[in-house]
Amino acid sequence: MRILHTSDxxxxxxxxxxxxxxxxxxVFGALIAQVRENDxxxxxxxxxxFDSATPAGPAYTLLGDTLVGLHETGAKVIVTSGNHDSAARLGFQAGLLRDGIHxxxxxxxxxxxxxxxxxxxPVHFFGIPYLEPAIVRQHWPEAGLRTQAQTMSHAMGLVRGAMAEREGRSVAIAHCFAAGVDATVGLEREVRQGGLDVVPLEVFDGPDYVALGHIHGRQALSDRVRYAGAPLHYSFGEQHxxxxxxxIDLDADGLAEVRWSALPVPRxxxxxxxxxxxxLSDENVTAHADDWVCAEYTDTxxxxxxxRRLKERFPYCAMVQHTPAQSTDDASRQSYSARLKAAVTDVERIEAFLEHVRAGQGPKERESELIREVLDDRVIAEALV
Structure with missing residues (x-):
């Protein structure tokens, strides 16, 4: 049996x-072609x-068209829900879908x-939807579930129990953060923002293959436990x-081979x-005029x-950041607090502030003149009061 694993x-x-x-x-058109060409x-x-629990109408249309396209290749399709999906909305038509789409x-x-x-x-496919402990513990009150690791462990225990009652090979499908993931490869935004409820890798012992979702970069945690990642780049951190x-190929004895099949990158x-x-140089514009561009400019x-200036040159500039180059002199390495303590006059305090906010670059000559003029005017004004 040949299986294609995608997610997110x-x-x-x-x-x-x-x-x-x-x-x-x-990309979905290319994915359908992958399914057809690889039998x-x-x-x-x-x-x-979906990206939202309440997706807009066009999102349902795209999903429907893609599922129909996959079904027309002759492949069976198995879908599970993730933390971004509303399980109820995604699954409400499950009983009405055509044969072969689950x-x-x-x-x-x-x-x-x-x-x-x-x-x-037979090959048995066990679908584990995203399990939020606070929501699903009602189904297994005796288990005392408090973390996702505990909840996934309980779910995989159910899978192994069902496997023991059946002959044949097994595949588990889950959506979680598993131990062993490289945290630099496109973690989805909620994972980055919150705490990591890590599921130990041994929790997934048993099935011939475990298809995971939740991480946006492909990863092989073991020969049989893998993330496929997202089919599209959703952040500049994923660009490479x-x-x-x-x-995945299963033979009569279980897992036989796993190989990667690349998808196109539209932009x-x-x-x-x-x-x-x-x-903004002509050389960059020539090379990247059709790319999504993140500009990190290093001016002091x-x-x-x-x-606005970037958009005029790069129509697909999506992000701009000011990241001034750090000075390497001794003064720039001092903390702002240390600079203020060393300052005696108001001029020195202002210079210390400018060095702090300009990554070690103090005032220019004309700026120093203006600072002194303003401070002199203040002293004169105070004397006349």
């Missing part, structure tokens, strides 16, 4: 205020199908697999990470760093209307 579609997400719907439609039998979508969103159905046969016998799907992401005038002082 996030239909409806924007990229720095720009719609990703057209880009996703292009895939089963497509797994491991959660976060949407698994019910925690109480974890031990009831979707079973698909091939020439070697390949997009694609895992293709490249690039980060340009340097003085603003250098970033903030520049006037940098985004």
């Amino acid at each position: 579609w996030h239909i409806g997400r924007t990229f720095h205020g720009n719609s990703t719907m057209d880009a996703l439609a292009e 895939v039998d089963v497509v797994i979508i491991a959660g976060d199908v 949407v698994l969103t019910d925690p109480e159905a974890i031990a009831r697999p979707v079973t698909i046969d091939d020439e070697a016998g 990470k390949e997009r694609g799907s895992w293709i 490249r992401l690039v980060t340009l760093t340097g003085p603003l005038d250098d970033i 002082l903030p520049q006037a209307e940098p985004m």
